[in-house]
Amino acid sequence: MVESPKPATRMDVARLSGVSGAVVSYVLNDGPRPVSAQTRARVLAAVEKLNYRPNAAARALRLRRSNAIGLILPDISNPYFAEFAKAIEDAAFDRGYALLLGNSSNDPHREAAQLDSFIDRQVDGLLVISVRKYAELSVVREAKIPLVVIDQPEKGVDVATVVIDNYRGARAAVDHLRSHGHRRVALIGGPPQLPGSHARQAGWRDALTDLGAADRKQLQVVAPFSRLGGLEATLQLMSTKDRPTAVFACSDVQAIGVLRACAQLGLRVPEDLALISFDGTQGAEFTAPPLTVIRQPVEMIAGTALDMLLTPPGDLESKQRVVPHELVRRGSCGCQ
Structure with missing residues (x-):
């Protein structure tokens, strides 16, 4: 069995370029000490010839930065979260x-484990769509890692x-359904602990x-953010005596389930049941x-979340940014 060649080390680069290991470090890290253009060129030529790759974990420990952002989502199988990622x-x-991605699968314990993992990896910041209350994210702040929480504002934190603005969007x-003449508008809501549901x-x-x-x-059903959740909720709503004439589904995946149920x-x-x-x-x-x-x-x-995350700490930590929603009219509500 032929053994694979060992990867080049920083000292290999130093020997080939005729400089010290410290000078190699200065070149690769752009400091802290200046290096002449000729010496820099020799070091970079040696790096290329040896196919040298610095140890990212060691570099992160040394420089206290990893050039990596952690993102934790509730359910990556949900198309919205996939597009957001x-x-x-x-x-x-x-x-x-x-970007390092964590999928909590709507499990608080799994989310906590991923937070610990990202902290251990010394990511430069964390973006979290949490299935837990903010107080339980204190471990991130104790580690002094910048944190931005998506879609779960809470007063006093x-x-x-x-x-x-989930409220105004709803x-x-x-x-809009009212403008089409509907008064019995049912809600297919999401689990109350998940972002935006309440x-x-x-x-x-x-x-x-x-x-x-x-x-x-009689016009409200709580269901998972899933196609099956939307299907079962619609079957329940349409089994009542006074059926709704329209449905507001709190997620697109639920709405796809509504279409299947119909x-x-x-x-x-939208003739028998309008949908948004x-x-x-x-x-x-x-669809x-x-x-x-x-x-x-x-x-x-x-873009807003990353700009906030990468802004030097200060007053920004306590700020909340609200982005606008947009009503997109298509056929499921009765618009042409």
Whole structure:
């Protein structure tokens, strides 16, 4: 068996270029001491000839920076979170950072383990869409790692956040269905501990109150953010005596389940049941009919969150940024 050649070391580069190991370090790390142009050229030529790659973990320990950002999401199988992760990765790359991705699968214990792992790796910052309360993210702040929390604002907690106005977005969804003549607008809500669920429910509830709808209990089903959740919730809603004429689904994946349930029940969308959803993922444009959505601007959220994360600490830590939603009209609500 032929053994693979050992990777080149910093001292190998030093010997080939005729300098000390410290000078190699100065060249590769751009300091802290200056190096002449000729010496720098010799070192870089040796690096290329030996195919030398610095040990990233050791470099992070030495420089106290890894040029990597950690991102923890609740469910990477959800198209919205997948698109958000891509937007973060693109924005991080543009700023010279790699992205490390953690998927908590909506499990607080798994999220805690990933936080510990990212802290051990000494990432330069953490972006978190958490399934837990902010107080439980204190381990990140104790480690003095910059932190930005996405989509879960909470009063009295000194942490940087980027959110969309879930409440106003939900109200806009119901108001749009109202413009089509609907008064019995059902809600397929998400689990209350997950991002945005409570505010979207509150927006729907208050909009329905304005419509004079007294019996909201029969018009509400809490379901997972999944296709199956949307399907089962729709079957439950449409089994009641006073069926809704429209549905506001709190995520696109739930709305896809609504469409499947309508096909199963022989209902036409939007003629028998109008539909609008929250998120605005790319897939929403390709359903039949295409989904009317409250779109979250993932590129804006990603860029804003990274800019906040990479800004030197100060007053910014306690600030909350709110990004606008957008109503995108398509066929599922009755728009042409």
